[in-house]
Amino acid sequence: MGISRERLVPMNAPLVGFGGTKVYPLGVVTLSVTVRDYPQQVTKDVVFLVVDCSSAYNAILGQPTLNAWKIVTSTYHLMVKFPIEYRVGELCENQVVARECYIAMMEMDDHLQAISVEEQ
Template sequence: MIREDEPAIVFTNEDARRLHHLHDDAIVITLAIANYTTKRVLIDNGSVVDILYYLAFQQMRINNELLRPVSVLFIGFERMKVLLVSTISLPVLVGSYPWQTNKEVNFLVVDYSSSYNVIIRRPTLNNWRAAMSTFHLSIKFPTEYDIGEVQGDQLASRECYLVMLAMDE
């Protein structure tokens, strides 16, 4: 539901003050997924699926019986065929108290090597009613109390990028 009295989401120079500029870094954040602090979450508004990498799923110690098997092949990542392990719906908490929102996210769980633990897609960002700024490495979204924010981790973004380059070689 959209509230008419909802405050505007804006990004200011103050939001970018702590970053090293000029940059082309991806937005990499930390989320609470199923009460597990999950680092190295890539925000990809070009992606059409939310991905949870199997290794990260295992580290969450979630009961494997919650996984729903999938018998399709997923084509992604440089047109490589990736065998899907399954799908799972998990609660995702974005933001920090009290400026946070909690939503269920349906993930594809894939058994594929990545420097990221999770990829969050465009429809999930829309579900959060989030606005993002790649320049500010920031995501802002309305909450019950005001505008919540998750700041990207520039160092983690660069580390993930370098690991992905090394994996390509």
């Protein structure tokens, strides 16, 4: 994503995958994330864990971020809705693109599916 390593804040807690595999993050970084375009947009700072592993995704937003933004998700409709000033914004995804991303992730040899962060 072109983010310099100098922006990373060290972190020692590992991510633990479904198979028990541990991956230690390179650090954490705070990035400004904008969803949609004006006038249906929301911009907030998000703290991301940075890991060195293959993925079809550049970033994954977790439940704490979705809750903080009051985002409502519908995986069936490939849509999220979120409050903006005096109304509701929505973001829809293309089903074909979502399927291609899913297939690309499943075809990776060393894909990591993290489920928890251990506290030290």
